[in-house]
Amino acid sequence: MALSASSTGRAISSVAISYSPLLGFLKPNHRHNHISYGFNSKYSSMAIHCSSSENGRSSDSRAFSLNENGKARGSVKWQRVLLKVSGEALSGDGEQNIDPKVTMSIAREVADVTRLGIEVAIVVGGGNIFRGASWAGSSGLDRSSADYIGMLATVMNAIYLQATMESIGIPTRVQTAFRMSEVAEPYIRRRAIRHLEKGRVVIFAAGTGNPFFTTDTAAALRCAEINAEVVLKATNVDGVYDEDPRNNPEARLLDSLTYQEVTSRDLSVMDMTAITLCQENNIPVVVFNLGKPGNIAKAIKGERVGTLIGGVCVSTATRT
Known part of the structure; x- marks a missing residue:
């Protein structure tokens, strides 16, 4: 050329x-x-x-x-976002711990939005490999030990996702909450922000580095630390429902909610620590389905998808 x-x-x-x-x-x-x-x-x-x-x-x-x-402006709602990908979503159809088709889909959609100048950070869960809260108390395993194993699971997911992204030309860095210098950088806030400013994707792994805290809390924490504008929670459901759709097929998908509605109605969106941290720092949360093609790019660009929690438009409107 x-x-x-x-x-x-x-x-x-x-x-x-x-x-x-x-x-x-x-x-x-x-x-x-x-x-x-x-x-x-x-x-x-x-x-x-x-x-x-x-x-x-x-x-x-x-x-x-x-x-x-x-940076691009005008056509996108946010310039720096925190994408939270649950471990369960990475497993795809559940036949294996990590579905390569899912990670490649994530990588391609993230690539599309980074070309617009949007800065993307990612927090990955580890539930597809090991969920500490589920194993605590089993076979004499205490909660702290179980949570540390879960943190290591998130590192495995992060390294796999990094390799997938770099295979299609996306410069990506993994930062862990505790030192694992052979495979990733330690989490340093200023370095993470600098990576984002240079157009690199940053994947945060190992949660907060402390037991008893979920990766949702880690997502809220990292979002506040790096001054991201929104937490985009990618799951295996379309958004937040007024009831569990697995138990009630008539459950309605909610367009938007306030933080108070999430806590008062005990909706299973994020744990209380995570949602409180978002509320105190005025961080909106978008819950959407990772499995639908194009949803990641739509969410990152601020298009209407899933359920919005907090933010400017916070009505209790519903759709079927």
Whole structure:
């Protein structure tokens, strides 16, 4: 692929530009496989022309806006999100602990939104391999030991998901709540934020690093720490229902809820520690179905999907 840049008609090799929020555009030339990218700076207009010898037509022209940091704006609701993926969701049809089709689906949808400039951090659960709370008290296993085993399970999931993402070209880092330097970075808040700013996906593993805390609480905590704007909770259900749909086929899917409604109605969304942490830090939560193609990208872009908890629009509207 050849790349050239021109400003006021003259070829240049490099240029330093200070710019305010700008408007960019892509304009393909189907006949010659050329793509033009242009933007306006405070000094002059600049066009960048790309050409390729590869066969095939380019996509249609599209316009998009960028802010002063070069990130997409206008078409997306959030710029930095925390995606919580449960271990159960990773198991897919349940025939194996990790379903490669599920991890690849996650990777591809995350790739789609990172190209828009959205920064994505992920917290993974470990319930597909080992759930500490379920094993506590079994065969003499105390709760702390069971929870630590569960934390190790989340690291396995994180490494697998990282490998899947990097296989399709997504730069990804895994950070663990306790040191495992041979396989991952230790969790360092500033380093995590820097990775996100550079366009990398960061996967947080090992929960909070402490027993008695769920990975939902870890998701709320990391979201607050890295200044993410929302927790997107990907599960194997469509959202939050007024009753358990497994017991009542007439249960209604709720569009939105307040934090108070979640706690007062004892809805099984997140544990009390996690939902309280979100409420105290005004972090909205979106609960949606990981199994439906396109849902991850829709949730990350802020499109209507699943159930919204907190946030600006918090009515008790329902849909069937």
